[in-house]
Amino acid sequence: MATTPPRVIVTRPEREAVQWVAQLSARGLAATALPLIAIGPCSDPAARQGVAAAHARLAQAPGYRALMFVSSNAALYFLPGAPPLPAGTRAWAPGPGTARALVEMGVPPAAIDGPAADAPQFDSESLWQQVGAQVRAGDRVLIVRGRSAGVHESSEGSGRDWLARQVLAAGGQVDWAVAYERGAPRFTPDQGALARAAAQDxxxxxxxxxxxxxxxxxxxxxxxxxxxxxLATHPRIAQTARAMGFGHVSECRPALEDVVASIESAP
Incomplete structure (x- = not known):
């Protein structure tokens, strides 16, 4: 007798969670959005000035060799108001979701680089394998990121920081732009009830x-x-979930097909 796949609680930010619920539902899986990160514009005036300065430099020669967007939200919050990418400037995306957001924001697909489709992970390490050869001494790379509300740096910056070190080791220079802010969500009573139930059902x-x-x-x-x-989409996330006390944690690549296969085979 076939086992019915479990209900999936999608915890990405609201915009992405809605998309994932639709994709999983189209595969016949029961999925519910429960965003665990709230996304919004950056409240720090200095960060907003930094974005404006990056926009200005993008329009100048020599500008940037590449812009690395750490997530789809980095693209959605940085590109409005920015000039078009000059010829020869690359847009780096650590995963297909970020690449899709770049296309939605008008970046030509031919200007976008990302990890290989069969990469074991969609992250900075896999991205660098594809783009590392682009960087020459003196090249400048802009890393567009978010930050956690109320703190100077996010606790989850190891991937982008690692990539920045690779750029520097190749003789390049790194600029940073904080384009959006992450915060904790405020659960409604229904969301709180859903979360408590999903912790044990x-x-x-x-x-x-x-x-x-x-x-x-x-x-x-x-x-x-x-x-x-x-089900965690990166080993670091799996480690965090285990440390928090999740009784059973499995891992998979963040690609839709891999997520679906893992859900369908979940015990």
Whole structure:
């Protein structure tokens, strides 16, 4: 007798969560959005000035060799008001979701670089394998990122920081632009009830951010996750979920096909 796949709790920011719920539902899977990260414009005036300065430099020669967007939200919050990418300037995306957002914002697909389709992970390390040869001594690379509300740096910057070190080691220079802000969501009563139920009813939490895991712990203080199941899209996220107390954590690539296969084969 075939086993019915578990209900999936999609924890990405709202815009992405809605897209993932639609994609999973189209595959016949039960999925519910429960965003664990709230996204908005950056509230820091200095950060907004930094974005404006990056826009200005983008229009100048020699400008940037490449712009690395750490997420789809980096593209959505940085590109409005920016001049078109000059010929020869590349847009680097660590995964297909970011690449799609760049196309939606008008970046020509031919100007976008990302990890190989069969890369074991969609992250900075896999991206660098494809773009490292582009960087020459003196080249300038802009890394467009977000930040956690109320803090100077995010706790989840190891990937982008690693890539910045590779650029520097290749003789390049790195600029940073903070284009958006991440914060903890405020659960409605229904969302809080959903989260508490999903911690113990066999639902499968789809986790794509260590920061989101931390927000879940903050939103449900004292809640046991010993009976909860999670599917993490990166080893670092899986490690965070285990440390939080999730009873069963599995891992998969963040590509839709891999996520679907993992859900369908979940015990």
């Amino acid at each position: 066999g639902s499968l939490w789809l986790l794509s951010s260590s920061e989101a895991v931390a927000h879940l712990a903050e939103a449900l203080p004292g809640q046991s996750f010993a009976a909860a199941r999670a």
